[in-house]
Amino acid sequence: MEATKKIRVLQTIRQGKIGGGESHVLDLVRYLDKGLFEPVVLSFTDGPMITSLAKLGVPAHVIHTEKAFDFKVWKKVKQFLKEQRVDIVHVHGTRANTNVLWAARSLGLPVIYTIHGWSFHDSLPAWNKKARILAEKFITRRTRLNITVSDSNHETGVREFGDFKSLVVKNGVNLEKFNRFGEYPDIKALYGIPAHHLVIGYIVRITEQKDPLGMLRAYARVCANFRDLTLLMIGEGDLKDAAVQLARDLGISDRVIFDNFRQDVPAVLNAVDIYCLPSLWEGFPIGVLEAMAMAKAVIASDVDGTREAVEHEVTGLLVPPKDEAALVAAIERLIHDRALRNTLQENAGRSVKANFDVRDMTHKIETVYQQMLAPL
Template sequence: MSEMRAPLVAHIVYSFRIGGLENGVVNLINAMPASRYRHVVIALTDCDPDFSARVRRQDVDFISLRLPPGHGVRHYLTLYRLLRRLRPDIVHTRNLAALEMVVPAWAARVPVRIHGEHGWDSSDPGGRSRKYRLLRRLYAPFVTHYIALSVQLSSYLTRAVGVSSARVTRICNGVDAQRFVPAGRRAVAPEGFANDNCVVFGTVGRLQTVKDQVTLVRAFGRWLAGDALARQYARLVIVGDGPQRAEVEAAIAAADVAGRVWLAGAREDVPQLLQGLDVFVLPSKAEGISNTLLEAMASGLPVIATDVGGNSELVVPDSTGCLVPAEDPAAMAEAMQAVFHDPERRRAQRVAARRRVEAEFSLDAMVDRYMAVYDRMLVRAGQAVAAAG
């Protein structure tokens, strides 16, 4: 008797490039046993070859549909035909940009259609848009089950969209604690940028409005303008690239901190760059559960984060870091100044941040929860589930 072939999961995303959501897909595929599930990644736009190479499994295909802007009914046939050819057991869409593809998945008779809410749309930080709520309600009948990454997103689905709580499972991101590890601060910045006496603050994220690196630069400049010691020894590293780069550069010039800020650009060596920091700052206007924040904590970094989305589910104030209001340079500057002048606090929070990740946000626990949802939904749909190996 031939061995059962593992069920196939089709992960449908808007694009497959550097980003927190996409990193989560990579981690999930890499850590999930091949005997349990097979995978294919379908991007409505394109799959970046360099980023796709982060998936270590050789049996994963990457399909770029290259659909033009304005996805809608006219594109359903393209995906319908693809899904009829692939015959996945599960379609797993993520965020609003890919949600509508549950309709052609339903038409193609895919048994299980899971939708993940990872964070707010960049044009709707906080989920206040009536239009987006209505769109989610429109597509809800075609979704078998939802996965929300934070309590806030779970509540949004049940209260604002009207999804039954029985159809929503909260699964927090997990972090690869073997890849992101604490280390004595590495010299990763350009020569002469920071000496051993400096305290290096840093952030990682795409340079776009919702990530709000501009507020971080303004906070840094505001602080340094009134703190002579910090002006001598504080440094800021901003990792990432994107459409707001010019605004970030302008903010650096306006704050007169050009020699004290390093714009590192988009990088592949984020674990090493995090090891070059002393404090991590997340200035976002909106978040789901931030992969980057978890990676920083796994790297043993104290955290200053805005009190938005799922950040309060990760950061324990006075233990692993602190939370500040979004879009508030004064509050962020005050928090940066406090941790700069308190090396003992930094040392204690480094230890606490790493311990929290190890105890609460392991990659293995995240994968187990995803597989449990996949298994349960397949059984309900009358489909076979591969035995745990």
């Protein structure tokens, strides 16, 4: 009896560094049913994700570009799709889409576009925001299916494009990896953090979107009232140097520990008491889900998909974006109120287990793949 042909799905993403979208891709290919699907990954830069994929036994390739709409690589992408005998192309993020869409469509391949947060936002100059809206409108109308990771992102697409359609599939978290009951190395001891210190975690790209400078200014105000605190800022990005300098200027360098991205995020989270994500905008923040899975008290901005992940006063605290006073008040409230902190932690752990298991997310996407190739 002839074996059923597996569906070859290309997952493509803009970079090999580990971020929210890249974690999503890693978990998706990890949990796809290998009896039905053969995943292949194309990234447009090298990085730790490529190494992680190799450990999973998933073929990963790099065609280097750091530009959107880089027509110089389009023919290479087309040749790559032919060589890989791809059945479905699943693109993650705007830049990857703009550099794969032409090649896939020219070969008659169905394209699924997962929007991990829109590329346009209010902090951009008006002309740039308008250009990005037009670009997103153009590419979303030329895919077979759009997937948004939050109801908020779907609603934004409808508001900006008019006839936008998408399937909402919210992100999930790997509960085997982010196991609140696991055993982890002592990260506090590794960084020389006193055992009695309460640790505030900021584990994310250090970019404008994540408002690292606002985080530091708020933390400095908290430090004026509380002694036994350490802020752990783990990440990289174009504001890293500015953040290090601001910590010096604020006189809190001895109470902030900076480090680059680590592969052992569960161990880092295990050392954290309060996780902060003061983003200006989000898709559906995987970092928040990871912190909640590890039963951490979360403080996050009341934006986009974040408010769909965190229920205010139940699984975490939400504060307005760019409101440092509100962030200070939320941090101080959780420092003072251990009972509330414990309640939020327990509720967060239960919520993620019930609602945001990456295996459930993967099953939904597997169904999409099968429907995509089903005969009419």
